[in-house]
Amino acid sequence: MAKTFKNFIGGAWVAPATGQHIENRNPADPADLIGRFPDSGRVDVEAAVRSARRGFEVWSRTPAPARGDVLRRVGDLLTARKDAIAAAATREMGKVLAETRGDVQEGIDTAYYAATEGRRLFGHTVPSELRSKWAMSYRRPIGIAGLITPFNFPLAIPTWKMFPALLCGNAVIIKPSEDVPHTTHLLVEILLEAGLPPEVVQLVHGRGATAGKALVEHPGVPVVSFTGSTATGSFIGETCGRMHKRLSLEMGGKNAMIVMDDADLDLALDGVLWGAFGTTGQRCTATSRLLLHRKVHDRFLRRLVEAANALRLGDGLDGKTDVGPLIHEAARQKVERYVRIGLEQGAELLCGGRRGTGARLGKGWFYRPTVFAGVKPSHRIAREEIFGPVLSVIRISGFEEAVRINNGVRYGLSSALYTRNVNLAFEGMQRLDNGITYINAPTIGAEAHLPFGGVKQTGNGHREGGWEVYDFYSETKVCYVDYSGTLQRAQIDNYRG
Ligand code: UN1
Numbered sequence: 001m002a003k004t005f006k007n008f009i010g011g012a013w014v015a016p017a018t019g020q021h022i023e024n025r026n027p028a029d030p031a032d033l034i035g036r037f038p039d040s041g042r043v044d045v046e047a048a049v050r051s052a053r054r055g056f057e058v059w060s061r062t063p064a065p066a067r068g069d070v071l072r073r074v075g076d077l078l079t080a081r082k083d084a085i086a087a088a089a090t091r092e093m094g095k096v097l098a099e100t101r102g103d104v105q106e107g108i109d110t111a112y113y114a115a116t117e118g119r120r121l122f123g124h125t126v127p128s129e130l131r132s133k134w135a136m137s138y139r140r141p142i143g144i145a146g147l148i149t150p151f152n153f154p155l156a157i158p159t160w161k162m163f164p165a166l167l168c169g170n171a172v173i174i175k176p177s178e179d180v181p182h183t184t185h186l187l188v189e190i191l192l193e194a195g196l197p198p199e200v201v202q203l204v205h206g207r208g209a210t211a212g213k214a215l216v217e218h219p220g221v222p223v224v225s226f227t228g229s230t231a232t233g234s235f236i237g238e239t240c241g242r243m244h245k246r247l248s249l250e251m252g253g254k255n256a257m258i259v260m261d262d263a264d265l266d267l268a269l270d271g272v273l274w275g276a277f278g279t280t281g282q283r284c285t286a287t288s289r290l291l292l293h294r295k296v297h298d299r300f301l302r303r304l305v306e307a308a309n310a311l312r313l314g315d316g317l318d319g320k321t322d323v324g325p326l327i328h329e330a331a332r333q334k335v336e337r338y339v340r341i342g343l344e345q346g347a348e349l350l351c352g353g354r355r356g357t358g359a360r361l362g363k364g365w366f367y368r369p370t371v372f373a374g375v376k377p378s379h380r381i382a383r384e385e386i387f388g389p390v391l392s393v394i395r396i397s398g399f400e401e402a403v404r405i406n407n408g409v410r411y412g413l414s415s416a417l418y419t420r421n422v423n424l425a426f427e428g429m430q431r432l433d434n435g436i437t438y439i440n441a442p443t444i445g446a447e448a449h450l451p452f453g454g455v456k457q458t459g460n461g462h463r464e465g466g467w468e469v470y471d472f473y474s475e476t477k478v479c480y481v482d483y484s485g486t487l488q489r490a491q492i493d494n495y496r497g
Helices: 042-059 064-080 082-093 097-117 156-167 181-193 208-217 230-243 265-281 294-310 329-344 399-407 422-431
Strands: 007-009 012-014 021-026 029-038 125-127 133-140 144-148 171-175 201-203 223-227 246-250 255-259 287-293 348-351 370-373 390-396 414-418 436-439 475-482
Touching (some): 007 042, 021 181, 029 181, 042 144, 042 171, 042 201, 042 208, 064 082, 064 097, 064 156, 082 097, 082 181, 144 156, 144 208, 156 171, 156 223, 171 208, 181 201, 208 223, 208 230, 223 230, 230 246, 255 265, 265 287, 265 294, 265 390, 287 294, 287 399, 294 348, 294 370, 294 390, 329 348, 329 390, 390 399, 414 422, 422 436
Parallel strands (some): 144 223, 171 201, 255 287, 255 414, 287 390, 370 390, 414 436
Antiparallel strands (some): 007 012, 007 201, 021 029, 125 133, 133 475, 348 370
């Protein structure tokens, strides 16, 4: 009998007010029931907000270095439990263990970075324009942060949002994806064990359309951070705009790798396999377009197809597996729909294009690594996010065309340029319209201590990770101290002319 899990609200593990639960199953073998998790509603969110208000009172007055110390202990506990959390994440999400271990490591890096930020969290001290007057800014906590996270990085993305929000002195309410609730459950256990005052964190499981929506719409939640689809992001953006909430959106991608005729082709081949088929293509940074210079096109493509065909599909817990399943049946149907669209629009299917079959693969949501050649920049498979193991190859005749095609989509997360020409590399860094550009490395693999995010419809101008996210989760306050003992009027007494 699988376990029934609870929410963490009001400093205790509690059943949802709805009395409803959602089954969490292993995508490699849906007969494996991991547990039942709360299908929470508005009443649960309201209880979480009431409790988080009390948590905020305590936590916002805790010195930032002491908040950082809690996050350092969180980093230590994540390190000690890295393998156990990775195994739990693979079981519910599907990607291979090497990748879920990397996912946990990203959380560890984020924790230690946050810990050091507790002793920094700089404001500015600047000269006043008047005599005997002091002027400075500092960072204040905002209040309760509502965090909604996706399935593809079950550990890392919750930490990207929770740790900086907490370090800045906010209370947090997290609503993880209903596809990967167990990993967040384990993370919240660690936060509590590390000494976070219980009401500072609330875990509300459930669906986006109910629990997520209630969180976004609650007037007591002034900060919202969401990672997921551009369609859902638009809806959240409308609500937050109307309610004057601070909002960070991290959404879709259609990331291109450009391989020039002078590229190291062995390196580019390793890069594209990892970028396109790692995490079964379910990263917002996944390489989904390959722009191949015509002089290397045929040669490179032959090797790519051979290597893609050789990738081993299977359960992510099996050490021999290269590519795990998709997250659920609906995700696989979406991939199948796009493969049909690719064929209908005249692209040439070179490999994959079908489900995994047989005794082992037939059980789960497996789909073979798929490569389309002869793709035109106008084709839908070259413009729309598929979120699966499908790579669209476009032949290019030079760098200008590559820049035009890379920039010609609605998304702008990451891009990759393979070349040995240093001038072209710098041209690319400047002209590729993305939040992140890699030279001679694939489109995935951003590091936790650098700002992460994209331009155009990938985001709304904010960044996660790195130093920039601390601006998002804090309010800048300015203080002036006039110690002259006289009324000094800014803009007037210092400019008498
Ligand atoms: C995502 O796919 O939503 O750069 C995040 C990367 C990872 C994070 C991806 N560090 O691919």
